[in-house]
Amino acid sequence: MLQDLSLKFDKILKKVTGQGKLTEKNISDTIREIRRILLDADVNFKVTKEFIESVSIKAMGQEVLASLSPGQLLTKIFFDELVTLLGTENVSLKLNATGVTVIMVVGLQGSGKTTFCGKLANKLKGQGRKPLLVAADIYRPAAIEQLVALGDAISVPVFRLEEKDARKIARESVQEAIAKGHNTVIIDTAGRLHVDEALMKEIVDIKEIVQPQEILFVVDSMTGQDAVNSAKAFHDQVDFDGIVLTKMDGDAKGGCALSIRSVVGKPIKYISNGEKVDALEVFFPDRLASRILGKGDVVSLVEKVQSEFDESEAEELEEKLRKNKFDFEDFLKQIKMIKKMGSLSSIMAMIPGIPAQLKNANIDDNALVRIEAIIRSMTKEERMKPKILNGSRRSRIARGSGTSIQDVNRLVKQFGDMQTMMSRMTKRGGFR
C-alpha cells in the first residue's frame, strides 16, 4: 500500500538518522525533498504547501533542536502531520440502534461502489446487523446481476425491481427492509464517467426520498488528483458524509489518499484493498500514516518499547518495591531495560502522552552511564546491602568507576531517599 511513497520517505529519513543533530540545514534539505516526494506522488499543491509549512515550523522550533535523534524526531513530526492530514481520528459510520439505517453509496464509474456495497454488507452482518442490499444501478446491463452474485456469496438478500426506476427502487427498498426486519439498507447507485447532471439529480432525488444516515463517496485511489476533483464536485451537489478509498492494494501514488480529506473536508471512513469480499478496513489515520512511514514509524517504535519491557521482570520489581526490597542490583536491571530500548531522550520522544516540556527537556543520557558505572563497581553484597557502604568502600567504587566520591555519595543518598519514600508509601498503602 503506497509502497513507492513509503520507500522514498524511508530513504530520506534514513539520511537524517545518520547525522548527529538536527540543524537548520538538514531540516531544510529534508523538507525540500519531502516536498518533491509529495508533489511526485500527485498530492494537491496547496495541501503540500501547508504540510511543508507546518512541518518546518515544528522542526525549526526551539525545543526541537535539543539533543534528540534527528531521524526519530523528524519521523515523529512527519507522522503527526500525516495523521493530521489524514483526519486525526477514525470517524465511524452512524448506525441507528433501532429502526432502519440507510446508507447510500455513490461515486464515479468503475470506482468500486458495487464491490464496496458487498464488502460493507458482509462487515455489518458480521457485527450482527441485518443488511439489505439494493440494486439501484439500472443503467449498466450487468450491474444488478453483479450485486446479486455478491449478495449470494455472503448470504445477504438483494432488493431489485424489473422497472428501470432508481427512485422507485430506493423508496420501495426501505419499505421492504421494514417489512422483512432488515435494519441496514445499502443502496448501490449507478456510476458516472464524470459529474453528469441527470445522474447527479437522480442521486439528489434518492437522497430526498430515503433520507440516508450516511452517503459514502467511493473513490479509486489510483486516479490521483482527478479523484480529488470529482470528490469535490460530488460533494458540492450531494454533500456526502464520508469517503471510501478503493484499490489501495494497487500501486496508487498516494496523492488521492493524502489530499482528499483536506481538500473535501470529509473523513475517510474505509479503505478497500482487494477484490475479495473481506478486503475492507475501517480507516484509521494513524495506521495509514504508520504504513506510509514504513519501518521508521513512531508507532512501531512505541510498540518496541512496550514489547521490550519485560512484564514479568516489571512485576517482580514492583513486588520488591512494595516490600521495600529494591536494591542496587534491581536498579541495574532497570537501567539495562532502558538501554535496550535506546537512549532515555529517544524513549521520551516516542512515548505518547508525555508532556512536551518533558519530551524536549535536555535529558542527560550520560548521567545514566555514570550511575551504571558506579553500580557496576560495587560488589554484589554492596549492591544488595547499600548500608555497608562506608568511606573506604565508596572511594574504591569511585576509583573503579572513574567517578568522584561526591558522585558515589550522591547516588547512595538519592537511593536511600528513594527507599525511605517507598517505605512511607508502602505503609500508607500507596502501592496498590
Ligand SMILES: Nc1nc2c(ncn2[C@@H]2O[C@H](COP(=O)(O)OP(=O)(O)OP(=O)(O)O)[C@@H](O)[C@H]2O)c(=O)[nH]1
Ligand atoms: N484490486 C482491487 N480491485 C477492486 C477494488 N475494489 C473494486 N475493485 C475492482 O474494480 C472493478 C470495478 O468495481 P465495481 O465495484 O464494479 O465498481 P463500480 O463503481 O460499482 O462500477 P460501476 O457500477 O460500473 O460504476 C472490479 O473489477 C472490482 O473487482 C479494490 O479495492 N482493489
Ligand SMILES: [Mg+2]
Ligand atoms: Mg457498480
